Amino acid sequence: MGIKPLLPGRLGFGTAPLGNMFRSLPEDEARATVEAAWDQGVRYFDTAPFYGAGLAEIRLGDALADKPRDEYVLSSKVGRVILDEVEDPAARDLGEKGGLFEHGRPNKMIDVYTADATLRSIEDSLKRLRTDRLDFVWVHDVAQDFHGDRWLEVFDTARTGAFRALRRLREEGVIKAWGLGVNRVEPVELTLDLDEPRPDAFLLAGRYTLLDHGRALQRLLPAATAQGVDMVVGGPYSSGILAGGQHFEYQKAPAGIIAKVERIKKLAAEHQVSVKAAALQFALAHPATAAVIPGATRPSRIAEDVAALGEQIPAAFWTAMRAEQLIASDAPVPTV
Secondary structure, three states: OOOHHHOOOOEOEEOHHHHOOOOOOOHHHHHHHHHHHHHOOOOEEEOOOOOOOOHHHHHHHHHHOOOOHHHOEEEEEEOEEEEEEEOOHHHOOOHHHOOOOOOOOOEEEEEOOOHHHHHHHHHHHHHHHOOOOOOEEEEEOOOHHHHHHHHHHHHHHHHHOHHHHHHHHHHOOOOOEEEEEEOOOHHHHHHHHOOOOOOOEEEEEOOOOOOOOHHHHHHHHHHHHHHOOEEEEEOOOHHHHHHOOOEEOOEEOOHHHHHHHHHHHHHHHHOOOOHHHHHHHHHHHOOOEEEEEOEOOOHHHHHHHHHHHHOOOOHHHHHHHHHOOOOOOOOOOOOO
């Protein structure tokens, strides 16, 4: 189990922004950003049908079409099928995440986690990505933030449908690994409690960051580590607020979060540390973490991410963060 041996590095590229998340991204800017990631040595790319109703997959596939397929690792997600039918993007029911991709393609998407839908979703993704295979497949958003009070019912459908289909594909060698791609810890905890099927890893967005890591640290990650299940950290900048943006949890950041970020910035400035470096290196310091996959919409952001990974952070900074109760006292931190 686990995916660490399969990854070419600890920094990946999350493609939600390529699906026009929050804003409409020009085609040339999207292409240049992927090219910049490649030129900076990034070889793990994560995407999903949900990102702009297939737009991110199409853009990523076009950008990688001339790259040797054996030289990079690719993951996408299942749980949503994109239809040819067109609808008003503003009318989509996206749970608590309404409006995220209002600038994406207008195709209608349906939530469906059965085995047949899983196979169809993968087939459709392969066409949009212009490739013959996926390395990892994540079951996407099978949690309360998208399904409300029905989420346990949806989870059970995924357990008997998508989970088993992906296990079979892994056993047949069609994919290398599978797991959950979610913004909540509860479905991952449930999955780890199952006798079968057993995941290889999970992609957890926003729940192991400088701003939010308590529950994952105390309950989820010890269980995952004991079972040899790795974690990919999505959203290490907490929807952008830790990288100079204004969003947290995909919404405008509330006053309390802004105040906490300002405290982190103050300590970072005192110790001559960039907040990006602190965010990425904190997420990677946990032994369960296999990779971080920040998103980007500009080529310059990729270079910043690469530089942040190599930045030397003094131990005194982490001591101060703990003293100010900005990170948990028992959270692993990088060593100099």
